[in-house]
Amino acid sequence: MATASGIHVVVATDGSKQSLAAAKHLLTFADPTRISDVSVVGVVSPYASVAFADDISQGSSDRTFREAAEDAVATVAAVFDGWGPTVHRRIRSGSPANEIVKAAGALGAGLVVVASGSRGLSATVLLGSTAQRVQHSAPCPVLVVRPTRKPKKA
Amino acid sequence: MSDPKPSSAAVADDGGLKRSITGRLLFFYVLGDVLGSGIYVLIGSVAGEVGGAFWAAFAVGVTVAAFTGLAYAELATKYPQAAGASLYVNKAFGNRGLTFLTTVLYLSATFAAAGSLAAGFAQYFGQIWDLPPALLVMVLFVGLLAFVNYIGITESVVVNMAMTIVEVVGLGIVLVVGVIYVSRGDADFSVLLNFSSGDNIVFAIIAGVALAFFAMTGFENAANVAEETIDPSRNFPRALVGGMAAAGVIYVLVSMAAALVVPVDTLANSDAALLEVIRAGILPVPVAAMVLVFAVIAMIAISNTTLVQVVTQSRILYGMARQDVVPAAFAKVHPVRRSPVTAIAFSAVVVVLLLVVGDLLNRIGLEIDIVERLAAVTVVLLLVVYAGVIIACFKLRNQDAREDTFRAPTALLAVGLLGNVVLLYYVISTDPGSLLWCAGLVAVGLLLFVAEVTFGKRDRPPGVERGTPVEGRKH
Numbered sequence: 326m327a328t329a330s331g332i333h334v335v336v337a338t339d340g341s342k343q344s345l346a347a348a349k350h351l352l353t354f355a356d357p358t359r360i361s362d363v364s365v366v367g368v369v370s371p372y373a374s375v376a377f378a379d380d381i382s383q384g385s386s387d388r389t390f391r392e393a394a395e396d397a398v399a400t401v402a403a404v405f406d407g408w409g410p411t412v413h414r415r416i417r418s419g420s421p422a423n424e425i426v427k428a429a430g431a432l433g434a435g436l437v438v439v440a441s442g443s444r445g446l447s448a449t450v451l452l453g454s455t456a457q458r459v460q461h462s463a464p465c466p467v468l469v470v471r472p473t474r475k476p477k478k479a
Numbered sequence: 480m481s482d483p484k485p486s487s488a489a490v491a492d493d494g495g496l497k498r499s500i501t502g503r504l505l506f507f508y509v510l511g512d513v514l515g516s517g518i519y520v521l522i523g524s525v526a527g528e529v530g531g532a533f534w535a536a537f538a539v540g541v542t543v544a545a546f547t548g549l550a551y552a553e554l555a556t557k558y559p560q561a562a563g564a565s566l567y568v569n570k571a572f573g574n575r576g577l578t579f580l581t582t583v584l585y586l587s588a589t590f591a592a593a594g595s596l597a598a599g600f601a602q603y604f605g606q607i608w609d610l611p612p613a614l615l616v617m618v619l620f621v622g623l624l625a626f627v628n629y630i631g632i633t634e635s636v637v638v639n640m641a642m643t644i645v646e647v648v649g650l651g652i653v654l655v656v657g658v659i660y661v662s663r664g665d666a667d668f669s670v671l672l673n674f675s676s677g678d679n680i681v682f683a684i685i686a687g688v689a690l691a692f693f694a695m696t697g698f699e700n701a702a703n704v705a706e707e708t709i710d711p712s713r714n715f716p717r718a719l720v721g722g723m724a725a726a727g728v729i730y731v732l733v734s735m736a737a738a739l740v741v742p743v744d745t746l747a748n749s750d751a752a753l754l755e756v757i758r759a760g761i762l763p764v765p766v767a768a769m770v771l772v773f774a775v776i777a778m779i780a781i782s783n784t785t786l787v788q789v790v791t792q793s794r795i796l797y798g799m800a801r802q803d804v805v806p807a808a809f810a811k812v813h814p815v816r817r818s819p820v821t822a823i824a825f826s827a828v829v830v831v832l833l834l835v836v837g838d839l840l841n842r843i844g845l846e847i848d849i850v851e852r853l854a855a856v857t858v859v860l861l862l863v864v865y866a867g868v869i870i871a872c873f874k875l876r877n878q879d880a881r882e883d884t885f886r887a888p889t890a891l892l893a894v895g896l897l898g899n900v901v902l903l904y905y906v907i908s909t910d911p912g913s914l915l916w917c918a919g920l921v922a923v924g925l926l927l928f929v930a931e932v933t934f935g936k937r938d939r940p941p942g943v944e945r946g947t948p949v950e951g952r953k954h
Contacts, residue, residue, distance in 0.1 A: 416497070
């Protein structure tokens with residue numbers, strides 16, 4: 326299944342629909358024979374008001390934040406089923422941008438895929454988003470998948 | 480493809496389940512949260528109630544709180560999840576009404592605490608710049624913290640630790656002043672045994688404890704990070720009780736220093752009592768500069784604790800919405816920021832309303848000290864929650880224990896429970912007015928529940944019971 330020569334891709338998810346879209350976007354153009362491993366990484370932030378919010382999978386209403394993260398990571402990992410590369414699921418704990426960068430370093434990643442949900446003022450004004458911070462300090466190339474503008478309804 | 484999970488490697492490979500909160504981080508989290516909550520704000524009021532011996536009130540308050548902390552430590556090691564008191568009560572009694580009540584009382588306590596702290600912040604702010612009206616400062620402060628919570632920079636453990644160190648430094652300055660004063664031979668130690676109401680020492684102490692107790696609150700928020708604590712059975716009890724004990728020792732020493740350096744009347748009548756210690760001019764530094772530095776430190780300390788309260792409020796509302804007991808809007812997170820926008824905004828509005836009501840009451844001539852008033856309300860609400868947690872701890876004694884589960888000494892829990900009940904009785908009997916505020920806050924929770932029952936059907940398919948997870952509801 327996995328080829329030793331391929332790169333290791335880290336796909337980050339924060340439980341948002343946009344992060345699921347980013348994972349799917351990778352599938353649309355990347356060559357699975359050049360990728361040995363895909364690690365889907367979710368980060369739980371213990372000090373934040375919602376340590377992890379999962380909008381992409383179903384789950385019981387009383388699951389823990391960590392369980393929510395595991396569910397979201399599993400949902401994103403399922404995108405790569407049968408694609409070729411070995412898929413890993415990882416949960417980390419701490420500040421999201423920091424942990425994604427650390428995961429990329431620890432795994433020797435050749436590419437990090439993140440979603441940037443922001444489109445407009447908030448990204449510019451509010452100290453930058455996770456995606457911006459990952460771009461700034463990742464040890465490898467970063468694919469930032471930005472939302473496509475929804476076509477206006479009539 | 481039909482079952483996605485087995486096809487990808489287990490989450491646990493090469494340490495994929497890493498948790499991030501070490502014992503030391505948790506210790507600083509508890510210490511910072513506790514230290515900011517009361518001593519900067521309430522020390523003058525406690526001194527006024529007790530007299531020169533007000534350190535004793537802090538000592539007793541710390542002890543009762545620490546015994547309650549033991550119950551939290553035991554339960555958090557058994558159930559290392561972020562929900563805290565409501566989870567424990569739910570595990571113990573399985574009664575949805577009781578669980579709901581516990582959650583609402585806890586939520587109300589965080590509202591009142593944030594209000595009291597915001598008012599305390601405004602008092603220190605007023606010491607360096609008294610032009611803007613206090614109410615405006617409070618409202619801006621609450622708004623700013625809500626904004627910080629919204630953009631999600633609360634996640635920084637480094638910032639949390641730095642703020643805690645600043646808080647300790649601030650109290651360290653007070654201690655240094657005390658030590659210099661004593662070493663000069665100026666100190667009159669008899670003041671430390673001085674009670675304002677000479678005849679009834681116990682009564683005087685209890686009066687102080689009721690307020691001093693506010694200074695210990697905040698430790699219960701440690702449950703927020705229980706889920707992410709490394710080796711919780713070992714680290715959680717140590718860090719929680721250790722943090723509380725450290726705070727307790729600092730409080731007692733700071734109270735003694737303050738009592739020795741500044742006349743108790745001055746402390747009692749000051750808006751920012753610890754500043755009076757600095758104003759005594761004992762340090763070989765210009766007083767004006769020192770006052771400015773200290774006021775800033777005090778404001779940082781108060782902000783740190785208020786921020787934890789604000790985070791907790793929105794987290795509780797988020798959890799309640801996921802359980803379908805408040806409208807689903809509270810469970811909505813911002814697509815980019817991943818923070819519960821409605822919950823954050825709503826909490827800020829409630830806290831601001833508390834402050835506005837306090838201000839209005841003052842304007843119509845009912846002289847109330849909003850810091851003290853909301854602190855008392857917080858204490859009443861939390862005492863009920865704490866007592867419930869200790870009872871839950873007893874009830875769950877022989878359940879769910881693993882080999883490494885921390886077990887709190889039964890006798891200490893019993894003393895803690897008794898302490899909570901006695902204090903509760905005292906606060907309510909001397910200050911029945913605080914019950915009105917409590918009722919008002921609890922009513923907010925009930926209103927949200929009624930709103931969910933009345934309008935919440937739309938997000939649930941017909942025939943599905945409240946609280947049952949709905950398949951694919953998020954899609």
